[in-house]
Amino acid sequence: MLIKLLHCFSMSAAASVSALKGHADRQKPWTRLPLFPTDAPGGIRQPTKVSFLHMLQEFVPVQVLEFDKTVLCLHGNETDGAWFENEARSKWKYAATARNSPIVVLGTSCTSGSGANESTDPDIRASSVQLSQISNVRNSWARHFVDFLNRHLVHHGLEPISHLDIFAKNAVSPANFASCTGSFVPSSTRIVIVEVVTNLFTASSLAIYMGSLVAAVRREAPNAAVVFVEWPTSNLVQNADRLALLKAYSSFAKQHHVDLLRADLVLQKLVRPCSAGYNSTGNANDRPCYLQLYARRSADPIHPNPWGHQLLGGLVARYVAKSLLLAAEGSDPHGELTQSSGSAGWSAGSAGSGSAGSAANASAKLELCYQSANNLPVASKHSRGDWRLVDEGAAKGVSKLGLLSTRLDDVLSLDISKDLPDHIRSICGLLRVKLNYLLSTTIPTQGSIYIFCQGCTCAQPAQPYAHGLYPFPWVETNANFANDAQFRNSNLSVSSQTAFLVLHTHKPCYVNLRHVASKSTQAENRRNDSHSVNFSRVRVDALFVERLDQEAIRYFMRPLAARSPAGRLLRRAQKMNCSEAWP
Structure with a gap:
């Protein structure tokens, strides 16, 4: 059964940094970002301030998990295919320059950590002992996202993010945040990440509910880049390419000019036959059955388990890091990622304090x-x-x-x-x-x-x-x-x-x-x-x-x-x- 997760990308991070040093005197190298980067040399000197529901949290870095036999090695082109890039380049440019502005995560029970509190002890997971059903934001995908994003940035000579605000409510649609959005999203926000689960929408209701949320976020934080993150219910994964609901997510993102991660497309890459014996990790070269990433030994079809949370956090961190680095370098946002110079940093930029911010305040509704x-x-x-x-x-x-x-x-x-x-x-x-x-x-x-x-x-x-x-x-x-x-x-x-x-x-x-x-x-x-x-x-x-x-x-x-x-x-x-x- 599962013990630890996803080790091969951790090893590739060190190799990536070493390769970059070898090209320091030549043209800026193109590089890929590992899914699970190793900690930066010397660690993160200034920890990110992380708050949950407006309360400052004292978080320690989350341990990177591995599988015991199965090694998950997703190639870059496999994960990149799950991203749909629709956001305006100017929004990511602001995100790359407004270093002191917050990043906000809005979500549901996945973001609050449902499934993340389960024991990772192999003996407990192999037994019939009931696993914890308590939500634990300290181990959630959003927490992994902070760690991995900071490592990416420091590896590339940039400063870690200064502030992350997490807002999540169990058993509530993310559309709930379309009301009183200003209490969650400050006007200076540079990135808004919205986690959505597929059991709360139909293809027809998605545009109505989530369209109102996008409009509210744009009104409150007109300069922010908006990223939607979809985590599928387990029954949708193998049929994802044929389901109207999941296609509607892509159409919605394009229509509203927001970026989108469809995690179902990543999970499809992990598929091998999920038979009655799926609990076995199989041979060393096999990829895992995707059900191994769901909570309560896959009995919970909605929430990721600790390994699923880590995978989702790694995917989001990789995309945000890529977008920020591209914007900082002025590269084509739809092109390959370039490495920033070691001396590159964030400017203190105050975009959003000018006319756009004033317009947002003027249009604020009662x-x-x-x-x-x-x-x-x-x-x-x-x-x-x-x-x-x-x-x-x-x-x-x-x-x-x-x-x-x-x-x-x-x-x-x-x-x-x-x-x-x-x-x-x-x-x-x-x-x-x-x-x-x-x-x-x-x-x-x-x-x-x-x-x-x-x-x-x-x-x-x-x-x-x-x-x-x-x-x-x-x-x-x-x-x-x-x-x-x-x-x-x-x-x-x-x-x-x-x-x-x-x-x-x-x-x-x-x-x-x-x-x-x-x-x-x-x-x-x-x-x-x-x-x-x-x-x-x-x-x-x-x-x-x-x-x-x-x-x-x-x-x-x-x-x-x-x-x-x-x-x-x-x-x-x-x-x-x-x-x-x-x-």
Whole structure:
């Protein structure tokens, strides 16, 4: 079974540096970057400041793992084929010069370290002992990325990165970061890396969800290079070239001008028949079965194990290092990598502090961010029942706060107007509200939420696939019966998000959430001619409120949307002479 991982690239790093020294007096040599570089001579003198969810972490370098028999030797052209380069050259030029600006990683459970805390002891892995399911960001792919990137830079005579911010939330789509993005991505950010997993999207929903995230990142950090990193569920790997979802990632990246790593294309290179005996590492010259890179002895089809985390971190570090070195040298970003001179360094550059940064601030939109359930704007006098603050992520070592109801007809009332600025609260206007809630296929007692508004008017957005993506007013939290069928018959619990529009006036606006029976419960009662419900639960996790932008208003004024609830809401706002209702 697995003991250590991926040793041959570590050895090639030293050879690469030695070869470079031999060419010091000649034309700058072309070189390849090893996937797992060795530590630089003398180590990293100034450690990178790494924060997780705004909290500074004291990280020690992660040990480089190896296989015991199987040696994974991916050639450069095999890993390079997994990258799709679409980002503007000017963005990488800024990333190469703004040395003191942060690099930001946004992600899901993979980034928070799910699967990374497993023991690497060969005896434990060969036994039936249950492996740790606690998320450990200290061993995650993002942590490996920091180590490997710094080694690449120092090997090439450049300074290590000064600051890395990691933001990750288990069981939440990366699209969650499209709301209140400024709290994660400072305007001076030079690189934004977005980790996505394939079990949270369909080919049709990808562009809608992730397009909003790209737009938000561009608005907050207009100079940043944006890199998407895809980690596939294990069942997709061998069929990757035939699946519309994975092809949609490439199309999306090209359309939105972001760089993309498709790790599924790398894992395809590792494929040998994954039979019942895949746990064996095989002969010394064999490549591993790709399933050996997934958690819980491959029983977890979503998360990488410690070796998978290291592979992903190495892939991302290699690409970012290559892009930075190319930009620093002024080389063709789509060409071969050139070696920088030993005296080369980063200039302190202040790109982003000029007109582009000012434009970003000027276009900043109003947002109210209730990212944690303990901060929700609960209106107690309009609520009823028992809504308890719970943390259902303790078993995995992460926070999953939510307000939980276990009784039908409980009502949670949220005052979405109380924190609006006075000049907005006192007039009529249009808002977009996003509500996060627990959606699960594994908890059969999940109920439904019925949304109704008091003191204001609410409507479902007239967008493609809105019926599935943004259920309203009836929100089914049992994923097996939800409008969006992509999660049916799967095995997951996620904090999903719905969205709707609100027309408010000078009155307080309450969004009320009533706990009602699930469609599954209602169907069961009809079969049994019963009206009783033994148990039901719903959980509300977060709330985001933002002013409706002019682009959305123009969209809802289109003839196809005019007859929709959103179109009717817009016409009502215009009759009320709401200035915001006009593009």
